[in-house]
Amino acid sequence: MKNSAAPYVLEVKNVSFSYGKQMVLEDINMQVREGSFLGLVGPNGSGKSTFMKLLLGLLKADKGNIELFGSPVQSFRDWSRIGFVSQKANSFNSGFPATVFEVVAMGLYGKIGLFRFLKKEHKKKIKEAIAQVGMEQYMHKNIGRLSGGQQQRVFIARALVSEPELLILDEPTVGVDADSVRNFYDMLKELNDKKNITLILVTHDIGAMSEYVTDVACLNKCLHFHGDKNDFEVNREEMMTAMYGHKVNVIEHNHSHDHHDHSHDHDDLDGVRS
Amino acid sequence: MEIFQQLTFLERGIAAGLLIGFISPLIGAFLLVRRMTIISEGLSHVTLTGITAGVLMMQTSAFFAFINPLYTGLLAALAGSLLIEKLRQVYKHFQELAIPIILSAGVGLSAVMISIAETGYTEWYAYLFGSILTVTLNDLLFIFLTGVLSMLIIGFFYKELLSISFDQEFASTSGISVRKINFLFTLLVALVISMSMKVVGILLVGALITLPVAAAILFAKSFRHVLFLGIIFGEAAVLGGIVSSYYLNVATGGMIVVTGIIILIGAAAVKKLLPEGFLSKEETV
Numbered sequence: 001m002k003n004s005a006a007p008y009v010l011e012v013k014n015v016s017f018s019y020g021k022q023m024v025l026e027d028i029n030m031q032v033r034e035g036s037f038l039g040l041v042g043p044n045g046s047g048k049s050t051f052m053k054l055l056l057g058l059l060k061a062d063k064g065n066i067e068l069f070g071s072p073v074q075s076f077r078d079w080s081r082i083g084f085v086s087q088k089a090n091s092f093n094s095g096f097p098a099t100v101f102e103v104v105a106m107g108l109y110g111k112i113g114l115f116r117f118l119k120k121e122h123k124k125k126i127k128e129a130i131a132q133v134g135m136e137q138y139m140h141k142n143i144g145r146l147s148g149g150q151q152q153r154v155f156i157a158r159a160l161v162s163e164p165e166l167l168i169l170d171e172p173t174v175g176v177d178a179d180s181v182r183n184f185y186d187m188l189k190e191l192n193d194k195k196n197i198t199l200i201l202v203t204h205d206i207g208a209m210s211e212y213v214t215d216v217a218c219l220n221k222c223l224h225f226h227g228d229k230n231d232f233e234v235n236r237e238e239m240m241t242a243m244y245g246h247k248v249n250v251i252e253h254n255h256s257h258d259h260h261d262h263s264h265d266h267d268d269l270d271g272v273r274s
Numbered sequence: 275m276e277i278f279q280q281l282t283f284l285e286r287g288i289a290a291g292l293l294i295g296f297i298s299p300l301i302g303a304f305l306l307v308r309r310m311t312i313i314s315e316g317l318s319h320v321t322l323t324g325i326t327a328g329v330l331m332m333q334t335s336a337f338f339a340f341i342n343p344l345y346t347g348l349l350a351a352l353a354g355s356l357l358i359e360k361l362r363q364v365y366k367h368f369q370e371l372a373i374p375i376i377l378s379a380g381v382g383l384s385a386v387m388i389s390i391a392e393t394g395y396t397e398w399y400a401y402l403f404g405s406i407l408t409v410t411l412n413d414l415l416f417i418f419l420t421g422v423l424s425m426l427i428i429g430f431f432y433k434e435l436l437s438i439s440f441d442q443e444f445a446s447t448s449g450i451s452v453r454k455i456n457f458l459f460t461l462l463v464a465l466v467i468s469m470s471m472k473v474v475g476i477l478l479v480g481a482l483i484t485l486p487v488a489a490a491i492l493f494a495k496s497f498r499h500v501l502f503l504g505i506i507f508g509e510a511a512v513l514g515g516i517v518s519s520y521y522l523n524v525a526t527g528g529m530i531v532v533t534g535i536i537i538l539i540g541a542a543a544v545k546k547l548l549p550e551g552f553l554s555k556e557e558t559v
Binding site: 056057058077078079080082084086092093096097098099101102103105106107109110111112114115117118140141142158162 | 444
């Protein structure tokens with residue numbers, strides 16, 4: 001782990017969750033330290049998104065405890081410390097008449113609070129967040145007119161504008177073209193290195209992700225692996241077999257040959273073919 | 275409210291119309307982006323139930339003799355909006371079912387009560403299609419108060435309403451209490467519908483909520499843009515409708531809606547004729 005003395009940002013203890021009779025998550029234990037970049041991987045239907053929703057308090061665990069910055073998620077109120085970027089595809093109506101500025105401003109609304117309005121200092125922060133993701137020249141463009149990669153940057157800016165200490169991203173690269181994916185990961189890496197923002201990246205794209213993260217967690221109903229990336233690399237084959245139930249070959253994504261066909265990103269498993 | 279007392283009946287009507295032309299598009303913009311404009315139809319028919327109940331109470335009980343049916347209409351709209359929310363939760367996978375259920379219940383109950391009440395055709399006609407010339411001082415006061423209340427709600431909760439309309443999940447994770455704001459929004463819709471009742475009538479209320487923003491969204495790039503253009507188109511429809519109905523000697527509520535349709539067609543034509551990007555110049559924040 002990157003810094004073993006850093007405090008925990010997230011602690012998950014013995015968490016289980018089921019939809020009706022179907023067990024989706026079983027006895028999950030996980031700790032994420034400040035400043036780490038965790039890649040949470042698992043096949044479709046492995047409970048990744050459910051796990052995200054539990055972390056964000058959108059769903060309630062049947063068993064176990066989740067603590068954010070040391071306080072239980074049920075009573076956690078300081079949501080501006082956490083930024084969330086969801087799968088872009090199903091979270092917004094692309095005909096929505098809003099500019100990039102308006103969308104990013106929404107990231108501050110919870111923090112500003114009821115009965116208060118956007119002030120000059122807020123507008124400055126919004127512009128800074130837009131600049132941080134390199135979208136300055138699109139500030140007053142309609143969000144629906146941007147490409148998938150650009151939209152995803154805007155959603156990152158919306159999550160960053162409240163200056164979160166923890167950023168949670170749920171499959172952020174679905175529907176984003178190959179070149180943008182790489183830029184996108186570079187940008188995340190920079191946020192992690194320079195701003196010391198703790199990142200949790202949920203993805204099924206094991207290949208591309210593993211170059212950037214510091215820690216890896218493999219989820220498929222249970223947590224199959226959770227630890228340092230280097231340990232993961234050593235045990236990778238074994239882990240993959242355990243998780244997917246059969247042997248898998250991971251196609252490496254490197255800067256040197258970054259023209260793999262990413263157009264199937266939304267399919268079952270990019271980067272992992274059996 | 276002495277200002278109101280000095281107005282002539284025509285001025286009262288115009289004042290009421292302008293208030294409604296301003297607020298309807300505000301609420302319409304939020305309904306539009308949430309794909310919920312149809313809710314205005316459901317609620318307007320429930321409002322009719324409240325109004326018929328009010329009229330019936332006036333006739334049957336001396337105690338209620340001075341009640342303004344607009345207030346009972348508002349109560350029914352509020353109750354209807356809560357029922358729609360409830361039905362949406364019950365039929366999670368068929369949410370659009372809530373509207374026809376409420377709408378038909380509203381119309382059915384109204385039909386029964388209308389048949390009991392001893393009221394002439396003209397009064398019902400006024401509630402169905404609106405009657406700007408019969409806006410009483412009491413009505414104008416009702417429209418003014420509900421209008422101010424609606425504007426305060428929209429003003430104070432603008433950012434929460436916008437964030438929820440855009441992305442409910444994100445709004446929730448950013449610390450906005452989505453359920454409470456959604457509840458407030460439903461009440462707001464009921465408020466606006468019952469205030470518009472007298473001027474455009476039950477059957478035409480939805481038009482003022484929908485038509486101006488339908489025209490506005492053809493040009494708008496930002497949400498503020500939709501609100502701004504929506505208000506301009508809304509007021510234009512109201513004024514155009516009042517003036518043209520005066521000279522043509524036809525129903526004002528109907529003419530307001532017809533003007534709204536003309537504006538919409540005109541907007542679509544302008545959009546088609548103008549070169550791409552002509553109106554999408556940078557907007558300043």
